[in-house]
Amino acid sequence: MVVSAETEASSLRVHDITKGFPLPEDSAARRLALDGVSLSLAAGELVSVVGPSGCGKSTLLRLIAGLDAPDSGELAVGAESITGPNAERGLVFQDPNLFPWLTVRRNIEAGLVARHVLHEKRHEVDEFMRLVGLESFADAYPHHLSGGMAQRVALARALINHPKVLLLDEPLGALDAFTRMRMQDEVLRLWQARRTTMLLVTHDIDEAIYMSDRIVIMTQRPGRIERTIPVNLQRPRDRSSAEFLRLRSEILELLHFAGAAAA
Amino acid sequence: MLQEASRRGPEIVQARTDATLADVTAEQETKRWRTWLPVPVANFVCIATHWFVSTTEPPVETRSYFVFLWNFLAVALLLAIAQLWLPALRRRMRQMGPIFAGALLTLCGWELITSGFHLLPLPYFPGPAAVFQSLINDRALLFDSTWHSLILLLGGYALGVIAGLISGICIGWSTPVRYWGMPILKVVGPIPATAWIPLAMVVSPSAVFSAAALIALAVWFPVTMLTASGISNTRASYLDVARTLGAGRRYLIFRVAIPAALPSIFIGLFMGLGASFLTLVVAETVGVKSGLGWYVSWAQGWAEYGKVFAALVIMAAFFSTIMTVLFKVRDRVLVWQKGVIKW
Numbered sequence: 001m002v003v004s005a006e007t008e009a010s011s012l013r014v015h016d017i018t019k020g021f022p023l024p025e026d027s028a029a030r031r032l033a034l035d036g037v038s039l040s041l042a043a044g045e046l047v048s049v050v051g052p053s054g055c056g057k058s059t060l061l062r063l064i065a066g067l068d069a070p071d072s073g074e075l076a077v078g079a080e081s082i083t084g085p086n087a088e089r090g091l092v093f094q095d096p097n098l099f100p101w102l103t104v105r106r107n108i109e110a111g112l113v114a115r116h117v118l119h120e121k122r123h124e125v126d127e128f129m130r131l132v133g134l135e136s137f138a139d140a141y142p143h144h145l146s147g148g149m150a151q152r153v154a155l156a157r158a159l160i161n162h163p164k165v166l167l168l169d170e171p172l173g174a175l176d177a178f179t180r181m182r183m184q185d186e187v188l189r190l191w192q193a194r195r196t197t198m199l200l201v202t203h204d205i206d207e208a209i210y211m212s213d214r215i216v217i218m219t220q221r222p223g224r225i226e227r228t229i230p231v232n233l234q235r236p237r238d239r240s241s242a243e244f245l246r247l248r249s250e251i252l253e254l255l256h257f258a259g260a261a262a263a
Numbered sequence: 264m265l266q267e268a269s270r271r272g273p274e275i276v277q278a279r280t281d282a283t284l285a286d287v288t289a290e291q292e293t294k295r296w297r298t299w300l301p302v303p304v305a306n307f308v309c310i311a312t313h314w315f316v317s318t319t320e321p322p323v324e325t326r327s328y329f330v331f332l333w334n335f336l337a338v339a340l341l342l343a344i345a346q347l348w349l350p351a352l353r354r355r356m357r358q359m360g361p362i363f364a365g366a367l368l369t370l371c372g373w374e375l376i377t378s379g380f381h382l383l384p385l386p387y388f389p390g391p392a393a394v395f396q397s398l399i400n401d402r403a404l405l406f407d408s409t410w411h412s413l414i415l416l417l418g419g420y421a422l423g424v425i426a427g428l429i430s431g432i433c434i435g436w437s438t439p440v441r442y443w444g445m446p447i448l449k450v451v452g453p454i455p456a457t458a459w460i461p462l463a464m465v466v467s468p469s470a471v472f473s474a475a476a477l478i479a480l481a482v483w484f485p486v487t488m489l490t491a492s493g494i495s496n497t498r499a500s501y502l503d504v505a506r507t508l509g510a511g512r513r514y515l516i517f518r519v520a521i522p523a524a525l526p527s528i529f530i531g532l533f534m535g536l537g538a539s540f541l542t543l544v545v546a547e548t549v550g551v552k553s554g555l556g557w558y559v560s561w562a563q564g565w566a567e568y569g570k571v572f573a574a575l576v577i578m579a580a581f582f583s584t585i586m587t588v589l590f591k592v593r594d595r596v597l598v599w600q601k602g603v604i605k606w
Contacts, residue, residue, distance in 0.1 A: 065503075085503075101525070102599070111509055114505060
């Protein structure tokens with residue numbers, strides 16, 4: 001069975017992060033993408049980040065993934081601070097970014113090959129293909145897959161490393177409405193089975209309310225955390241319940257306010 | 264009225280279906296003629312032309328061309344009968360028939376222009392019969408020359424590809440190597456490899472060795488250029504994903520950047536192959552005392568133009584076979600790309 005990842009070691013702490021990028025017209029000046037962002041995720045928590053485009057959500061994920069370094073501030077998983085990319089922090093993008101030269105099976109294996117543990121853990125490959133329901137596509141190449149299937153492969157590829165934290169950067173953004181709702185349940189099922197700490201960046205407020213324990217709302221330029229809203233609804237959640245809709249309008253109002261303040 | 268229409272409706276549909284079926288079978292019938300007929304007819308025209316030409320001009324020994332054409336006709340007729348039972352063969356013949364017929368008619372036209380009406384000056388333009396005769400008479404030397412060309416070509420090409428891949432990967436991956444390597448590549452690369460021949464002849468101990476080195480140089484430039492550009496254009500997100508999966512540098516280079524660059528690398532391999540043919544022939548003409556390029560200039564020295572053309576025919580078959588092999592390898596290696604890119 002898939003081992004639960006819920007331990008204190010898999011909590012995530014982001015403390016007072018600042019990150020700027022050089023302006024294209026003047027490389028000496030920097031534009032702040034994130035300004036004093038602090039955020040904590042308990043182990044096994046699922047938190048969403050919503051905000052207008054350009055508020056630095058993706059930058060935040062890249063910093064946590066270790067793909068970029070912050071200008072100042074601290075990032076840590078458990079007691080270990082983040083210094084670079086590592087298999088303990090998985091990342092899934094909006095584009096599945098499957099390696100087109102590898103079959104579905106080999107894509108899912110990629111993490112094991114990269115960490116030189118394929119030999120010991122080969123049996124897990126079948127387990128993860130079953131987990132995302134893709135056994136019959138093992139030898140298909142990515143260009144044969146639909147968007148939803150490709151994204152399931154990307155999830156399995158990230159999860160096979162048993163990451164302490166899974167970072168999701170609008171993973172369902174490119175899917176049609178029906179596939180998207182099915183995939184939301186799929187991600188929730190994976191999360192409930194494994195209790196991986198998850199940080200989900202999304203544009204879709206319904207998705208954030210439907211899925212997460214807490215919703216972090218960010219403002220634009222420079223990105224700051226505006227407010228954190230807990231979602232205390234029973235799972236599985238009803239997208240048309242009164243409470244759901246109330247929360248939805250509350251967040252919409254906050255986002256409008258956030259947009260207006262920046263403009 | 265309405266009832267009647269609805270009652271007749273199915274009949275009309277039925278009639279139309281029958282008509283379409285009839286059309287289809289008729290079309291297939293004509294197609295069937297087209298499948299087997301063109302080659303024997305073209306072949307027959309060839310034989311007739313040759314017979315006519317050879318009666319007006321008896322002294323040239325051209326029996327083997329006759330034998331060849333008759334054998335070809337026999338095979339074409341055998342295949343025409345065999346395809347009645349072999350659908351796979353039929354498909355192949357329907358596809359290739361017109362091409363072969365066209366080739367035979369070209370032979371026929373060539374014969375008319377040269378031996379028939381003497382429109383082109385002899386001995387520079389012998390007819391197909393004379394060329395075929397040279398091919399038969401000199402087969403041992405031609406085979407030997409082809410063999411030497413093959414060894415030299417493969418040796419030089421392999422050397423150039425290995426060097427090109429190594430330098431291309433280094434330049435594409437590492438910024439300092441790119442900084443120093445790119446100017447060298449840009450300055451030295453565009454010099455045609457054949458321009459180094461005078462220098463190569465002075466420096467190297469043996470002509471064959473320097474020819475191999477020149478071929479390698481000709482291959483090295485396009486392979487390096489396209490490998491480097493393929494590697495440095497690897498989608499950053501593939502590398503990002505691999506890093507978050509725990510990949511180290513070896514994995515990033517050998518399992519992400521190189522596979523991602525393969526389509527580009529193959530373009531370089533094709534360009535290099537073309538350059539290697541050119542360099543091979545020039546090097547053999549100038550310095551090396553064996554191979555097809557040497558054979559052509561040697562035959563020209565004796566004014567035996569039949570042999571020159573025979574060598575050209577062999578070269579065409581030889582080079583296009585090697586090209587086809589590379590195409591097959593590419594299709595095999597880039598099977599994951601099917602439907603993504605066609606070139």
